[in-house]
Amino acid sequence: MKNSRVPARALFAEERHAQILNMLQEKAKIHVSDLCEHFSVSPATIRNDLRDLESRQMLKRTHGGAIPLEKAAFEPTTSTKRVGNRERKRRIAAFAATLVEDGDTVALDAGTTTMELARLLSKRSQLTILTNDVRIASYLEQNGSQTVVLIGGILRHGQGCTVGPIATAAISQLSVDKAFLGANAFSIEKGFSTPDLQQAEVKRALIQCASETIVLCDSSKFGRISFVKFASTSEVDRLITDQDISPNVAASMGEMRDALEFTAV
Template identity: 30%
Template sequence: MGRRPKVFQEERLMAIQALIDSRGRVRVEELAETFQTSLVTIRKDLRQLEHEGRIIKAHGGAISKAAMSAHVTFEVRKTKNKTEKQQLGEKASELVAAGDVIFIDASTTTAEMCPHLRDVEQLTVVTNSIEIAYLLGTTACCNIVVMGGTVKRETLAMFDLETAASFDRWRFDKAFFGGWGYSVKDGLTDLPGIIVHQKRQIAARSLVKIALVDSSKVEKGSLDTVIPSKDLDYLITNADVEPSFLNAMQRLNTQLILA
């Protein structure tokens, strides 16, 4: 009898890991409700799973190792769903007008906008991406402003508190964001940390907020919301999304653009 609690705990740990792996990331509250146990117990379980190298703990919950692997290198992510990303980039570029001051987020999807901006007159692009600055510098005649900071190798982006503070002087006509996922419930989401804080600051300084999310990331929740659904002006995704998602989007003010 004395060994039963340990058996039950291991069964719960396996079930928790399976749930995290299937969803990519899960909040502590969701786990406590699913397994009918306390937040304290779930946090203890997550510490154990992280200690064993089975998941990655994050603020408010946990992330699967598989989800994190999708963010390992810029070059790997750039080739994933390449055609779909190109379609989104072309659609997004149609929203850019002459004389705009825009922000383009460091993302392999938003980077696909660059070839389509070469003929936009008097355009100013602010970015935190080395890759996007390079692509625009070789294909377009726009003014390019690169935010400073520490380069993150996985994304070729610059993210730190110093960079975030430098956004104070900017006001953007439009801001184009990538992200880890989008869901009707959570909005545009990304990995926890300074990246989310910085994106929120940019969104607050933008008249129009636009998210580019390929269909593989639709209805994929995350731990941290960048822009809630109610505050997002446009969502650009691929036409092969589920009909149930299209129906849910009709209840929002967000304009859905299918590529």
């Protein structure tokens, strides 16, 4: 574990808990033995800490340690995701909208943060918007004057988006200036990931067709790993998140600016 040891002063349990959660934002897994060394406490103390955090649904205990609270093969429905971290998503979308110029051709991945971006772009003109999100296309059709290209394919029930070989084949024939993608999970070590194989394929296709790829990812997704990786940090041009990420993660992201432009709003 790269984190330096804490000062000699014994920490309160709440202080240890906060540091443990910060560590989980940086690493996909933490080990009891590493935590014992880091905090200079017994394994029993660390196990009690992890048990307490798990009971509050802030992490998941594993044999010998803990991982972020992320069910790898499960994705909430769009209606469920819409109510989570709404203010963060709106701030991220507001900044993303400033990157879109009149005359741009942009791709919007399916998701709740990209839906917030679509609401803002509906007030703009002279845009061509490509999306596999049925709800985004419907909203723009009713509220905007942009040219909207809805990608066909297999409709994912509960997600309101199209996937599959028809979708990826259609995307492969197109080119856009900017692609805005969501992510269910992000790890500095493992990159960007999502629970669904077919949705990951669509995301990869959008990356390939875009001159610039921008990922919109709120801080609750940091330090997590989902089932399918769709991009490494080197395949993404810019990452936009909120200011609730831990200072350690922010510092690590700052060191990667040569490879990945990073903005916290």
